[in-house]
Amino acid sequence: MEKCNHTSSDFILLGLFPQTQTGLLLLFLIIFIFVLASMGNLAMIHLIRVDPRLHTPMYFLLSQLSLMDLMYISTTVPKMAFNFLSGQKSISFLGCGVQSFFFVTMACSEGLLLASMAYDRYVAICHPLHYPIRMSNRMCVKMIIGCWTVASINSLAHTVYALHIPYRRPRAIDHFFCDIPAMLPLACMDTWGYEYMGFLSTILFLLLPFLGITASYGRVLFAVYCMHSKEGRKKAFTTCSTHLIVVIFYYTPFVYTYLRPKNLRSPAEDKILAVFYTILTPMLNPIIYSLRNEEVLGAMTRVFGIFSSLKK
Numbered sequence: 626m627e628k629c630n631h632t633s634s635d636f637i638l639l640g641l642f643p644q645t646q647t648g649l650l651l652l653f654l655i656i657f658i659f660v661l662a663s664m665g666n667l668a669m670i671h672l673i674r675v676d677p678r679l680h681t682p683m684y685f686l687l688s689q690l691s692l693m694d695l696m697y698i699s700t701t702v703p704k705m706a707f708n709f710l711s712g713q714k715s716i717s718f719l720g721c722g723v724q725s726f727f728f729v730t731m732a733c734s735e736g737l738l739l740a741s742m743a744y745d746r747y748v749a750i751c752h753p754l755h756y757p758i759r760m761s762n763r764m765c766v767k768m769i770i771g772c773w774t775v776a777s778i779n780s781l782a783h784t785v786y787a788l789h790i791p792y793r794r795p796r797a798i799d800h801f802f803c804d805i806p807a808m809l810p811l812a813c814m815d816t817w818g819y820e821y822m823g824f825l826s827t828i829l830f831l832l833l834p835f836l837g838i839t840a841s842y843g844r845v846l847f848a849v850y851c852m853h854s855k856e857g858r859k860k861a862f863t864t865c866s867t868h869l870i871v872v873i874f875y876y877t878p879f880v881y882t883y884l885r886p887k888n889l890r891s892p893a894e895d896k897i898l899a900v901f902y903t904i905l906t907p908m909l910n911p912i913i914y915s916l917r918n919e920e921v922l923g924a925m926t927r928v929f930g931i932f933s934s935l936k937k
Contacts, residue, residue: 659703676928806895878902
């Protein structure tokens, strides 16, 4: 018989893959992606830190994106892999709260940061003469601090609320990490208040930035089309298209997941969509930003010696 209580107790994560050979192979693929994502984001952070040519607001924001992606994927994959390989599925009450806090923080801060990066490109291309003032180093630092601070406060509110909900036993979360919406079906109380708060947060931190980014890049692409310099048009178009790929790949599954009505959501679909924004995006970001950016490729040549042999 199911019982409800307010006391702390372990949760059970049902995971992403079944305990089969196929599940093991898929887990090794996820671990491989995790290693690639970690190495790629660490390399991007190191490049931007040591190469003076990348000491600009655009790359300072990009280094923060790499840091967020590194923390993002580290929040979910290691615990998921440990549970699968050890045969255990439990996560402590405190551990679940910590995981939820960092996940929501990274999700919201990355959404705001991508909007900041879009604003940076908008000013650089549409108002180049005002760029040194509008995107000064001081302004860039303020934007980054704002992203982290606002996201952390929002995440703390969500996490505290979720941990004070009485849950029925067994506390089995049909997900591979402590995603708060996946925890709500276990609640012994009406959670409409939190669902409303989650809906507003999704609009404020994901939907509105996504709409703002789309509008700004529409204006930027028009300005790029009107450029007289063919070389400048090509470089600006490459930069903007790169940002758009990241934005679409990150926001679309996120917004679709969290803005759907509860009766239209399914645990299996939510887990598949979560793979995109928690695992695949952190791996693809450094790849996309490096392979489609001549300045980053040049920095890789100077710092690591990569591609130098191809030029001989």
